[in-house]
Amino acid sequence: MKVTRALFDDVMAPNYNPAAMIPVRGEGSRVWDQEGIEYVDFAGGIAVNSLGHCHPAMVAALNEQGSKLWHLSNVFTNEPALRLAKKLTEMTFAERVYFANSGAEANEAALKLARRWALEHHGESKNQIIAFKQGFHGRTFFTVTVGGQPAYSDGFGPKPAAVDHAVYNDLDSLKALISDNTCAVMLEPLQGEGGIISPTNEFIQGVRELCNQHNALLIFDEVQSGVGRTGELYAYMGLGVTPDILTTAKALGGGFPIGAMLTTKDIAASLKVGTHGSTYGGNPLACAVAEAVLDVINSKEVLDGVKHKEQLFRDGLNAINAKYHVFSEIRGKGLLLGAALNDKYLGRSRDFLVAAVAEHLMCLVAGANVVRFAPSLIISDEDIKEGLARFERAVAKVVQG
């Protein structure tokens, strides 16, 4: 059967609008399409391909587990899941782990746990969840409601109740909403989809203090910022603020679907037998791959490398901007970077993305005003240089109209 982009429109639900080319193979930070055209990958599958494509450690883990045991369900536990959970507890503040299959599911578990914990310890009235405008937490109905983008959550009928939104980096707006009826405050410690927005120190510390004052749980959604992306294993480690619950997915599996919710022993106690679950959560294949990914990423070499590569991106993007004057700022941390478009190009991030693909570069947008880069954490300096050269050509084309 000949597979073409046109087939997408014939057989797929129309909720995505993928590029015209169809990638068929990847190695490191290079990808080839059906015609054999080679692309530099600065998109990383939206911050997922943390070790690039087909990293030998991932391939080996998948092959080894693939010939041993694929699936059991949670009626039985398995060795890769327990090994991975043990490592996650050793590497973070957490003492307990719940495995899911995606970021949204990890967040769904976090929100349900927070509600259950509050009900058990403080009664029915402590049910308010506060999140932040422009936040993104996934597409299940609970998580999309907690996310602060009405364009994604409206139009599906009545929403889960008791969810409010404050303004990111504005403590007063949180103060105005929070009370002893707040069960949890949820945020991304670096907003991704919302435009690559870093929290200020004052804000993130203030949020922690307000949660303490009102006995509310602090949930960090590190689905995009986690697993080395910012140059720390988790972004909270660089902020000096520890959450009560942390969610992780994307880069954790390096391309194999997995998500996890991490928390303390005391809070996890509210997730009693039967309260929540997933057929696939903790699947041995996913956990074996994630263990291999984590082993590679949680090293000084890789994490320091992220900081070095961030600088190469910043220098390259600033040099492009000095020539073409298209960005107001380069922001973000580590290898989650955003080039914010200046007034002249507002609303046109997609034009840059389309121009980049035409120059054989894969990148991302974060809303209409930001071009986003979330490449492999071990992308070579050479690939960064080549990708930036292609991006410069794309920028030149947009500028020349």
Ligand SMILES: Cc1ncc(COP(=O)(O)O)c(C=O)c1O
């Ligand atoms: C911060 C954050 N949370 C949650 C999600 C949802 O993850 P998934 O698409 O795996 O459900 C995303 C996805 O972009 C995200 O960036």
